Amino acid sequence: MVSIPGKGLTDHDQKGFSAVCGNSAVSGRLRLRLAGTKWRHSPLHGQAYQGAGSYAAICGNGALALCSAECVGLSRAFAVSRKGIGPMKALYALSLPVLLLMLPNAARADCVNPAGVEPDIIYNRDHKTYQFCDGTNWQSMAGGGMRYIQPAGCDNAPAFFPFTAQAGLAVSTLVTSNIATITGMDAGCTATVSVSGASGSPEYRVCSTSDCSSVTQDWTAANNTIDMQGKYLQLRATTSASAGTEFTITASVGPVSSDWSITTLPADCSLSPVGTVCADGTVYAGTSPASSTPMYVTRCDGGRVWGGSSCGGSRLNTSWNNGNSSGYVNTSVSDCAAAPCAGTADGRANTTTLAAADSDSGAGGTQPHAAAVYCDGLNIHGYTDWYLPSLPELDVIIRANNPDLTNGTGDDNTLGDFAMTSYYWSSSEGNSALAWRQRVSDGYSENTSSKYVAIPIRCARR
Numbered sequence: 001m002v003s004i005p006g007k008g009l010t011d012h013d014q015k016g017f018s019a020v021c022g023n024s025a026v027s028g029r030l031r032l033r034l035a036g037t038k039w040r041h042s043p044l045h046g047q048a049y050q051g052a053g054s055y056a057a058i059c060g061n062g063a064l065a066l067c068s069a070e071c072v073g074l075s076r077a078f079a080v081s082r083k084g085i086g087p088m089k090a091l092y093a094l095s096l097p098v099l100l101l102m103l104p105n106a107a108r109a110d111c112v113n114p115a116g117v118e119p120d121i122i123y124n125r126d127h128k129t130y131q132f133c134d135g136t137n138w139q140s141m142a143g144g145g146m147r148y149i150q151p152a153g154c155d156n157a158p159a160f161f162p163f164t165a166q167a168g169l170a171v172s173t174l175v176t177s178n179i180a181t182i183t184g185m186d187a188g189c190t191a192t193v194s195v196s197g198a199s200g201s202p203e204y205r206v207c208s209t210s211d212c213s214s215v216t217q218d219w220t221a222a223n224n225t226i227d228m229q230g231k232y233l234q235l236r237a238t239t240s241a242s243a244g245t246e247f248t249i250t251a252s253v254g255p256v257s258s259d260w261s262i263t264t265l266p267a268d269c270s271l272s273p274v275g276t277v278c279a280d281g282t283v284y285a286g287t288s289p290a291s292s293t294p295m296y297v298t299r300c301d302g303g304r305v306w307g308g309s310s311c312g313g314s315r316l317n318t319s320w321n322n323g324n325s326s327g328y329v330n331t332s333v334s335d336c337a338a339a340p341c342a343g344t345a346d347g348r349a350n351t352t353t354l355a356a357a358d359s360d361s362g363a364g365g366t367q368p369h370a371a372a373v374y375c376d377g378l379n380i381h382g383y384t385d386w387y388l389p390s391l392p393e394l395d396v397i398i399r400a401n402n403p404d405l406t407n408g409t410g411d412d413n414t415l416g417d418f419a420m421t422s423y424y425w426s427s428s429e430g431n432s433a434l435a436w437r438q439r440v441s442d443g444y445s446e447n448t449s450s451k452y453v454a455i456p457i458r459c460a461r462r
């Protein structure tokens with residue numbers, strides 16, 4: 001008796017065939033030579049013949065498991081039972097290359113010992129099971145074996161099943177493919193389903209419904225033999241930890257393969273369209289008119305934080321000054337008489353100035369310019385150089401976020417998380433009491449807003 005705890009193969013009886021193989025690593029079937037006299041060839045656990053694998057071992061109901069490295073322990077254990085056991089009691093578990101070498105030349109001929117042709121049926125007293133000749137070997141009809149009898153020459157080649165390439169993906173993120181429909185095979189004709197890829201730990205699942213609400217094979221990386229006609233195939237994998245890196249996943253159903261490409265965000269997302277989320281989590285917003293260099297905004301409005309799939313927290317509504325409607329201060333930030341102010345108005349310089357300036361002459365000491373101070377002190381996406389954009393910069397941001405300057409259309413919120421009907425503060429000053437703000441929905445800007453009004457802000461950097 002052989003006991004192999006934890007390997008799924010627990011035992012065999014004196015006939016050598018009562019071992020139980022529940023190991024999911026089983027990936028193929030082979031013929032097994034018993035007692036040096038007869039070749040047996042049994043289907044097992046839904047697996048079709050497959051050339052990969054390293055070792056063989058006997059499983060339940062006469063099946064022979066071809067195992068990958070995970071099953072190596074099986075063959076070693078069974079090797080112990082080879083010596084001194086009489087005919088029909090010995091188990092031979094051989095490494096795959098050896099097993100193939102032992103296949104007789106008659107592998108393509110009719111069944112032998114006893115002689116037979118397809119579809120002859122015999123009863124094997126030794127193993128108390130019926131066997132049929134598939135034209136080459138005597139196949140077991142015991143247990144679930146009958147499930148794997150396929151009509152000769154059945155079509156297990158599906159029509160090509162495309163997977164949509166995905167780019168601009170966040171790094172180190174598990175992503176799923178579209179759900180591909182598998183057609184063009186004969187119903188009942190099984191095929192080996194597999195997935196491969198050098199990186200990303202790819203897996204597949206098989207569903208019986210187009211939305212995968214009903215799963216027939218849950219996520220796995222293992223090969224499986226499945227009747228795929230009319231079913232649905234979906235892939236998943238983890239994106240690269242590096243920016244701008246493509247992984248290619250290959251899925252196969254029978255002889256047909258299809259590639260799925262998943263590419264992470266580029267390191268320099270300013271080469272991508274506005275609204276592209278950069279590898280660092282910031283959002284490319286266009287070119288700053290103040291510096292003629294790329295400008296980025298936070299993923300979410302002031303007060304909110306990206307939670308992985310959406311912005312969380314409460315949107316900050318802040319005054320431009322300290323919230324007082326008296327004691328206004330005309331700072332050294334250049335006053336802007338009319339929109340869009342000077343094209344070179346620099347939000348970064350404005351913010352530095354405002355963060356150090358007193359906003360309320362009626363109160364002793366220094367009161368903050370709250371909107372600018374928020375951006376000046378912000379530490380997010382790995383940066384601390386955030387600033388409150390000037391009006392010309394805010395105009396670029398708002399037009400990037402709503403290109404047609406019309407609310408309720410498909411181009412809304414290209415940059416994400418803007419309150420579409422709100423005004424947002426710029427760092428451009430109007431005079432002592434007023435500052436410039438701009439509305440997202442239509443791009444309208446005004447300097448008639450008192451500095452104490454509390455509205456949203458979006459910080460930028462470059």
Ligand SMILES: [Ca+2]
Pocket residue numbers: 330331332333334335429431
């Ligand atoms: Ca001023």
Ligand SMILES: [Ca+2]
Pocket residue numbers: 358359360361362363364365366367
């Ligand atoms: Ca003061």
Ligand SMILES: [Ca+2]
Pocket residue numbers: 402403404405406407408409410411412
């Ligand atoms: Ca729009």
